[in-house]
Amino acid sequence: MNxxxxxxxxxxxxxxxxxxxxxxAIFFNFQFQDxxxxxxxxxxxxxxxxxxxxxxVGQAIVIIGxxxxxxxxxxxSMINAILVTRILPDSTSSEIALGFFLxxxxxxxxxxFNGLCVAYLRLQxxxxxxxxxxVFSGIxxxxxxxxxxxxxRPLTDFYRNPQLGIPTAVYIIILLLIFWVLLRSTxxxxxxxxxxxxxxxxxxxxxxxxxxxxxxxxxxxxFAAFAAIALTLLSGSGDPRLGDDMTLPTIVAVVLGGTRLxxxxxxxxxxxxxxxxxxxxxxxxxxxxxxxxxxDLVNALIIIxxxxxxxxxxxxxxxxxx
Amino acid sequence: MxxxxxxxxxxxxxxxxxxxxxxxxxxxxGILAPGFVNVEQAINIVxxxxxxxxxxxxxxxxxxxxxxxxxxSAGAVVTLGAILAFRISNGQDSMVIPGLxxxxxxxxxxxxxxGLGITLFGIPPLVMTLGMTGVVAGTIRAVTRxxxxxxxxxxxxxxxxxxxxxxxxxxxxxxxLIGFGMWLLLERTAYGxxxxxxGINRTTARLSGVRVQLVVLATYTLGGLxxxxxxxxxxxxxxxxxxxxxxxxxxxxxxxxVVGGTVLAGGQGxxxxxxxxxxxxxLLQSLLRALQIEEALQLIVLGSTLVVLISxxxxxxxxxx
Numbered sequence: 148m149n150x151x152x153x154x155x156x157x158x159x160x161x162x163x164x165x166x167x168x169x170x171x172a173i174f175f176n177f178q179f180q181d182x183x184x185x186x187x188x189x190x191x192x193x194x195x196x197x198x199x200x201x202x203x204v205g206q207a208i209v210i211i212g213x214x215x216x217x218x219x220x221x222x223x224s225m226i227n228a229i230l231v232t233r234i235l236p237d238s239t240s241s242e243i244a245l246g247f248f249l250x251x252x253x254x255x256x257x258x259x260f261n262g263l264c265v266a267y268l269r270l271q272x273x274x275x276x277x278x279x280x281x282v283f284s285g286i287x288x289x290x291x292x293x294x295x296x297x298x299x300r301p302l303t304d305f306y307r308n309p310q311l312g313i314p315t316a317v318y319i320i321i322l323l324l325i326f327w328v329l330l331r332s333t334x335x336x337x338x339x340x341x342x343x344x345x346x347x348x349x350x351x352x353x354x355x356x357x358x359x360x361x362x363x364x365x366x367x368x369x370f371a372a373f374a375a376i377a378l379t380l381l382s383g384s385g386d387p388r389l390g391d392d393m394t395l396p397t398i399v400a401v402v403l404g405g406t407r408l409x410x411x412x413x414x415x416x417x418x419x420x421x422x423x424x425x426x427x428x429x430x431x432x433x434x435x436x437x438x439x440x441x442x443d444l445v446n447a448l449i450i451i452x453x454x455x456x457x458x459x460x461x462x463x464x465x466x467x468x469x
Numbered sequence: 470m471x472x473x474x475x476x477x478x479x480x481x482x483x484x485x486x487x488x489x490x491x492x493x494x495x496x497x498x499g500i501l502a503p504g505f506v507n508v509e510q511a512i513n514i515v516x517x518x519x520x521x522x523x524x525x526x527x528x529x530x531x532x533x534x535x536x537x538x539x540x541x542s543a544g545a546v547v548t549l550g551a552i553l554a555f556r557i558s559n560g561q562d563s564m565v566i567p568g569l570x571x572x573x574x575x576x577x578x579x580x581x582x583x584g585l586g587i588t589l590f591g592i593p594p595l596v597m598t599l600g601m602t603g604v605v606a607g608t609i610r611a612v613t614r615x616x617x618x619x620x621x622x623x624x625x626x627x628x629x630x631x632x633x634x635x636x637x638x639x640x641x642x643x644x645x646l647i648g649f650g651m652w653l654l655l656e657r658t659a660y661g662x663x664x665x666x667x668g669i670n671r672t673t674a675r676l677s678g679v680r681v682q683l684v685v686l687a688t689y690t691l692g693g694l695x696x697x698x699x700x701x702x703x704x705x706x707x708x709x710x711x712x713x714x715x716x717x718x719x720x721x722x723x724x725x726x727v728v729g730g731t732v733l734a735g736g737q738g739x740x741x742x743x744x745x746x747x748x749x750x751x752l753l754q755s756l757l758r759a760l761q762i763e764e765a766l767q768l769i770v771l772g773s774t775l776v777v778l779i780s781x782x783x784x785x786x787x788x789x790x
Binding site for chain 1: 537593599727767
């Protein structure tokens with residue numbers, strides 16, 4: 148393969164760099180943690196990864212559509228509060244089903260509210276979703292003023308333990324990838340990319356830009372509900388601040404996954420790998436015997452270097468070419 | 470109604486609108502919460518707004534520079550500035566100036582690093598400055614190991630947060646001075662002209678001879694410097710430092726810029742808008758606190774009011790333009 152075709156291959160598959168990064172990170176993780184590939188360690192890592200992955204899928208769809216959603220974390224907190232107040236240790240299966248149904252409904256409604264503000268009222272996404280994150284956080288506190296609640300054991304066991312020898316999360320990740328491949332191939336998928344890359348041009352060629360923008364936030368709300376369900380089953384209890392810190396990692400994961408923040412490009416395979424990279428970096432740091440006071444710094448430095456990676460490669464190529 | 474609102478909107482610039490809103494909020498406060506309207510309370514609100522306003526000064530420049538420009542590291546730099554001043558001055562009046570200079574230098578170099586990451590490596594500002602937050606907070610943790618020793622020189626409290634002239638604390642005069650400086654910088658210098666030019670369109674700015682990368686680099690450096698100055702001034706008020714000192718000011722600083730009519734897409738805005746925005750936000754928070762409603766409701770009201778404020782003039786252009 149000569150250089151120019153290698154370049155175009157890389158451009159068509161922006162997540163290749165992410166994949167490389169992930170492999171390197173896993174390699175280092177394995178150096179420090181030799182039981183990394185044992186079944187129960189894999190299962191433990193996968194079930195911790197999944198909630199952030201689900202949340203990141205929603206974030207990626209919004210970003211591809213040209214927006215951003217800073218409220219996803221507090222949506223998770225809000226829906227977690229709803230779940231633990233609805234599902235009690237002695238709940239019947241119909242009550243549990245109702246709880247999940249309510250969770251998804253709340254996520255969709257919250258997403259619709261964001262979408263209404265951003266798409267129909269044309270409010271700026273960063274500040275708007277930041278403002279709505281206060282609203283969701285307030286609702287979470289109103290429903291569940293302090294950490295409480297307990298999810299029935301069979302439900303949490305189902306999530307925490309492997310099914311047929313494979314972690315539950317793996318099935319869901321496969322479903323996510325299938326969902327994305329299907330969505331991308333529909334007309335909706337094409338509209339989504341068109342809206343994100345050149346909204347005005349898309350509008351003149353008949354793409355329902357406003358409706359597409361609106362829908363991206365609804366997806367984000369729905370995936371926040373899925374993330375909240377997974378996180379609630381993982382933790383088994385409720386906390387009105389449970390998801391608050393999840394927002395910013397989803398954005399970093401999307402960028403690490405080769406999806407540009409300006410929209411109109413990317414996918415979800417990259418962002419999913421981005422989440423894995425962030426987790427693996429965290430693993431490396433905790434297993435590498437780094438002084439605990441230095442862990443945050445090392446973590447942040449590695450992330451910045453990873454973010455700068457493609458830029459460094461571009462810079463070096465330009466310098467050599469000169 | 471809608472037409473007259475539109476007419477009002479075109480006649481009133483966003484900063485003026487925000488200022489009007491601040492006055493209206495203040496009187497609503499007077500009606501709802503007895504004891505809200507008095508001189509002492511008014512001075513206190515302006516003082517709190519001054520801290521937010523000074524921290525938001527750098528944010529204003531960075532947002533005007535466009536191309537998704539935003540500084541999420543401002544909160545961490547505020548903390549760093551305060552901690553450096555706290556450590557270096559160690560409570561001695563004679564060491565205030567060295568403390569201030571070191572804080573400013575540290576802030577500027579962090580801003581410079583942000584600018585380098587953005588211009589040289591093409592990292593989006595949002596994630597670059599977010600990553601920088603981690604680096605700054607991580608460095609503070611690693612170096613101090615959680616033990617924040619030092620002291621606040623008494624002169625800082627006297628000059629900045631205690632009543633100085635006619636019952637007004639020094640920070641208010643300082644804020645006005647910074648406001649004047651920002652106006653000069655934005656409206657009367659070549660840098661200001663170039664900043665607005667790159668905010669509107671980087672390609673046309675480059676073609677008309679603006680050295681875009683250099684202006685971006687200067688803007689982020691200045692942003693870091695101003696955030697560190699904000700930290701120094703905050704120290705005079707808080708008198709002590711902790712690892713999370715600046716973080717609560719981060720998103721309010723962005724909101725103040727937007728409420729003041731500076732467009733997040735860049736190329737349009739003013740610092741005097743940000744000053745009004747800081748006043749509005751501080752008033753809103755003080756009002757909610759004065760009404761003594763529970764935290765959950767406070768958050769919901771704050772969030773919804775922000776949405777309403779943004780919808781008043783933070784709207785983006787319609788499609789097909």
